[in-house]
Amino acid sequence: MFSKHVTKDLSAYCHGEIPSEQSRQIAEHLIGCNQCRAEFEEIKLGVKLAERLPQISAPDSLWLDLQNRRAAEASTNEAHPRRPSRFSFKGLRPAFAGVAVGFLLIIGFGSLWIYTREARPFWEVARLNGTPRIGSSRIEEKGRLAVGQWLETDGDSRAKIEVGSIGQVEIDPNTRVRLVETKATEHRLELMHGKMSARIWAPPRLFFVDTPSAVAADLGCGYTLEVDDEGSGLLHVTSGWVALKLKNRESMVPAGATCATRPGVGPGTPYFDDSSEIFREALSLVDFKPIVNELGKVTALEILLVNARVRDTLSLWHLLSRVDISDRSLVYRRMAALVPPPDGVTREGVLQLNEPMLQIWKDKLETTWGNESIGGVQKAWINIWTRALGKVDGLQGKNRIQAEARP
Amino acid sequence: MEQRAVMSEPIVDERVIEACQAGDREAFRLLFETYKDRVFSIAVYSFGGDETAASDVSQQIFLKLMTSIGQFRGESAFTTWLYRLVVNACKDEQRKRRRWLPFGEGTPMGRVEEKRPQEKRYAKLEIAGSVQAAITELKPKLRLAILLKYVEDLSYEEIASVLDCSKGTVASRLNRGHKALARKLVHLRHELE
Numbered sequence: 001m002f003s004k005h006v007t008k009d010l011s012a013y014c015h016g017e018i019p020s021e022q023s024r025q026i027a028e029h030l031i032g033c034n035q036c037r038a039e040f041e042e043i044k045l046g047v048k049l050a051e052r053l054p055q056i057s058a059p060d061s062l063w064l065d066l067q068n069r070r071a072a073e074a075s076t077n078e079a080h081p082r083r084p085s086r087f088s089f090k091g092l093r094p095a096f097a098g099v100a101v102g103f104l105l106i107i108g109f110g111s112l113w114i115y116t117r118e119a120r121p122f123w124e125v126a127r128l129n130g131t132p133r134i135g136s137s138r139i140e141e142k143g144r145l146a147v148g149q150w151l152e153t154d155g156d157s158r159a160k161i162e163v164g165s166i167g168q169v170e171i172d173p174n175t176r177v178r179l180v181e182t183k184a185t186e187h188r189l190e191l192m193h194g195k196m197s198a199r200i201w202a203p204p205r206l207f208f209v210d211t212p213s214a215v216a217a218d219l220g221c222g223y224t225l226e227v228d229d230e231g232s233g234l235l236h237v238t239s240g241w242v243a244l245k246l247k248n249r250e251s252m253v254p255a256g257a258t259c260a261t262r263p264g265v266g267p268g269t270p271y272f273d274d275s276s277e278i279f280r281e282a283l284s285l286v287d288f289k290p291i292v293n294e295l296g297k298v299t300a301l302e303i304l305l306v307n308a309r310v311r312d313t314l315s316l317w318h319l320l321s322r323v324d325i326s327d328r329s330l331v332y333r334r335m336a337a338l339v340p341p342p343d344g345v346t347r348e349g350v351l352q353l354n355e356p357m358l359q360i361w362k363d364k365l366e367t368t369w370g371n372e373s374i375g376g377v378q379k380a381w382i383n384i385w386t387r388a389l390g391k392v393d394g395l396q397g398k399n400r401i402q403a404e405a406r407p
Numbered sequence: 408m409e410q411r412a413v414m415s416e417p418i419v420d421e422r423v424i425e426a427c428q429a430g431d432r433e434a435f436r437l438l439f440e441t442y443k444d445r446v447f448s449i450a451v452y453s454f455g456g457d458e459t460a461a462s463d464v465s466q467q468i469f470l471k472l473m474t475s476i477g478q479f480r481g482e483s484a485f486t487t488w489l490y491r492l493v494v495n496a497c498k499d500e501q502r503k504r505r506r507w508l509p510f511g512e513g514t515p516m517g518r519v520e521e522k523r524p525q526e527k528r529y530a531k532l533e534i535a536g537s538v539q540a541a542i543t544e545l546k547p548k549l550r551l552a553i554l555l556k557y558v559e560d561l562s563y564e565e566i567a568s569v570l571d572c573s574k575g576t577v578a579s580r581l582n583r584g585h586k587a588l589a590r591k592l593v594h595l596r597h598e599l600e
Contacts, residue, residue: 069466
């Protein structure tokens with residue numbers, strides 16, 4: 001990681017003007033340096049604003065004005081002879097002008113066609129197995145996935161996508177993905193169905209995946225994401241952190257944890273993979289199963305609470321803001337028994353969902369969620385999440401997420 | 408960079424430029440049609456949204472292009488050569504205009520022109536309009552770097568060549584330009600998401 005601050009390189013970094021190795025080092029520095037990351041956010045906003053700067057069309061009269069001006073200069077030159085210019089508009093005959101206009105139209109349409117066909121930003125795609133397709137074209141060894149195009153694998157094929165200079169995505173069999181956006185400030189993929197694995201080494205909030213039931217925001221490191229034909233999803237984080245969001249419902253999923261998503265509901269509650277089966281089943285009931293009656297809900301919640309370990313406070317912390325106040329007091333009681341709240345965090349505050357208090361308690365809880373195998377980079381990510389990134393921008397899916405989050 | 412290559416190279420190539428140098432009027436018309444919007448855009452932003460001034464300077468630039476294209480030797484890319492012409496013409500015109508301003512009336516351009524009806528025409532969209540207004544208030548050096556990057560889609564190396572400075576200077580000016588824009592328009596952050 002660079003020990004030197006990288007603020008002077010941030011615009012060049014956003015514009016892809018930095019060699020890839022140095023670019024990666026800058027990304028790593030941004031992970032750990034609050035000062036540079038704050039400046040990066042500011043530069044990124046400036047870039048987004050400048051990208052809205054339109055080209056302004058010249059007035060139609062410009063050519064005519066130019067001719068008139070040239071003619072006026074020519075007559076002045078006749079009165080005061082100077083070296084003649086090679087250009088004169090006087091002799092432009094109508095027939096010749098017609099041909100010229102036709103020529104320009106052909107060139108104009110031709111360039112537009114070339115532009116729309118070839119100039120769209122793209123990602124490189126490599127075939128790993130079988131015959132993946134981009135649109136209707138098979139990928140022999142390598143191909144290009146342009147913005148708006150679909151990449152599809154059948155039961156025997158797999159593909160690897162280079163996500164600009166910020167990471168790689170592997171596409172499993174029977175998967176359909178679309179490149180929604182790729183630019184300096186945002187890279188966005190849509191996963192319609194199937195499974196993908198992502199390894200991203202960019203700063204937070206640059207890589208997003210839209211699914212039918214949530215948007216995943218990568219904060220660096222790796223994860224797998226799968227979506228079934230009904231649009232339900234399953235995120236498993238292998239390193240770092242990933243945020244899942246639909247409308248106001250957000251889950252933050254650390255390495256070693258999994259989170260399911262459902263259309264119309266959004267992300268469920270994240271849980272560690274080593275939690276007990278009964279805990280996970282009860283959590284699934286609380287998250288997604290239609291509540292037949294209050295008794296059923298309380299039973300599932302009680303089973304879950306009884307089976308919660310210290311590490312499962314990851315799930316309980318998320319549940320605090322998802323259950324009603326009477327259930328919240330049950331969740332609080334169990335959490336307090338597992339990891340007592342730190343000074344300044346009161347029962348009343350937690351039950352009222354006081355955000356600073358919830359954050360302080362979460363800071364303490366996170367020390368219990370750690371995994372001995374988690375390395376320095378991952379710990380840095382955890383630090384970013386807890387200290388700096390309470391909310392994730394860019395999590396409003398751009399295309400096809402219609403579902404409303406459950407209140 | 409990819410976009411620029413595809414958009415401009417097939418239209419104006421060496422043959423077109425040679426034809427212009429030989430006095431071919433149609434080739435020049437082609438050159439004009441290819442670059443008129445880009446030249447005009449830089450001029451508009453350089454003159455605080457004053458389209459009349461921009462039109463006048465654009466005409467000067469194309470007249471200059473007609474008479475001096477014979478001097479283009481292909482030692483740099485044609486676009487670099489052209490944008491140098493554009494940047495110098497805008498700077499010269501600004502100097503002239505400043506010279507004729509009575510002492511003490513050097514109000515920043517963007518603020519003077521904000522009230523002009525021409526600006527209202529292209530400021531229909533709030534964000535685009537706000538960015539346009541903010542751009543005109545930037546220092547000329549920062550503004551030119553931003554315009555060459557975002558309107559002309561030049562690389563840092565090309566911008567450095569047009570502005571006759573180092574790539575590091577370009578990076579620094581863009582950094583400052585981005586920060587200035589972000590600070591002026593921070594209230595639009597959520598509308599961009």
